[in-house]
Amino acid sequence: MPNPATQIFYHPLSLEHDTGSGHPERAERVQALLSHLMLTKLNERLTWKTPNAASVEWIESNHGKDYIELVEMVSSSGGGLLDADTVLSSDSFEAALAAAGACIQAVDAVVGKDANQAFCMNRPPGHHARKSTAMGFCLFNNIAIGARYALKRHGLERVFIFDWDVHHGNGTQESFDDDSSVYFCSIHESPLYPGTGAAGEAGKGAGEGYTLNLPVSRGALGTDYEALLDEKVLPAMRAFQPDLIMISAGFDAHRRDPLAGIQLEDEDFGMLTHRVLDAASELCDGRVVSVLEGGYDLEGLAGGVEQHLRAFLGDG
Numbered sequence: 001m002p003n004p005a006t007q008i009f010y011h012p013l014s015l016e017h018d019t020g021s022g023h024p025e026r027a028e029r030v031q032a033l034l035s036h037l038m039l040t041k042l043n044e045r046l047t048w049k050t051p052n053a054a055s056v057e058w059i060e061s062n063h064g065k066d067y068i069e070l071v072e073m074v075s076s077s078g079g080g081l082l083d084a085d086t087v088l089s090s091d092s093f094e095a096a097l098a099a100a101g102a103c104i105q106a107v108d109a110v111v112g113k114d115a116n117q118a119f120c121m122n123r124p125p126g127h128h129a130r131k132s133t134a135m136g137f138c139l140f141n142n143i144a145i146g147a148r149y150a151l152k153r154h155g156l157e158r159v160f161i162f163d164w165d166v167h168h169g170n171g172t173q174e175s176f177d178d179d180s181s182v183y184f185c186s187i188h189e190s191p192l193y194p195g196t197g198a199a200g201e202a203g204k205g206a207g208e209g210y211t212l213n214l215p216v217s218r219g220a221l222g223t224d225y226e227a228l229l230d231e232k233v234l235p236a237m238r239a240f241q242p243d244l245i246m247i248s249a250g251f252d253a254h255r256r257d258p259l260a261g262i263q264l265e266d267e268d269f270g271m272l273t274h275r276v277l278d279a280a281s282e283l284c285d286g287r288v289v290s291v292l293e294g295g296y297d298l299e300g301l302a303g304g305v306e307q308h309l310r311a312f313l314g315d316g
């Protein structure tokens, strides 16, 4: 029986964003997740939703008009390269609108109490995307668009974004650098791409004190992450008193991942999720919207997502 409390927003266009052969951010990632959810029968316990494309108006809440037109133009002319490693195909613009749309509808579902938690399982990912620049496999910053939508459309006052992708979410940080209504917290490997996210980066102007960067060294373990959650992340959440918690859920801190050197096991993603859920039930009626970012080893990605969703479903 599907559990209405846990919704999964997935659009088949995620498989049509073609980055070419040998690219780590590939359609097989989502294909592997779909297969794994079927194999484990977790698919039968989740409530599946197909998101609509985000309207350009909401993309513009976080990106420049010229940049959005550029993405559309390059995509509609058959594709091309937007930065050294960010590739577009003819379906990429539509796939990116669907990935952003998923975050918007996941916010509607969770804030509207249709669901307690939602997982947006789409590509392209988003957390490196800057206002007017594609970066690091990302076109539009899905989670930032979702957070802006939660504030503007639903009138929420405070959104906490916890980014546990192994790379620093530079695009998201930049979006809310001077904004005290969105708290951005990231655990990431350092040194590593994109090179930002030093511990001293704590926000600017009105946003000073609303950014928390927790760089960790290559080789860090689940127990290191657990300690950081208990000592830093959860106290920051409690002090901020969010109305909604959003997760930039990358699975590239998995020990199998080829792009990084952190040593998390599948179960560690369950531990992280349980910690966030406990905080959410204490602080914001359990509302959590999670958004897929990276994760480039198919087995590590599938194992991590399984544990993430099992935590949502109340297993273990």
Ligand SMILES: [Zn+2]
Pocket (backbone or CB within 6 Å): 165, 166, 167, 250, 252, 293, 294, 295
């Ligand atoms: Zn990443």
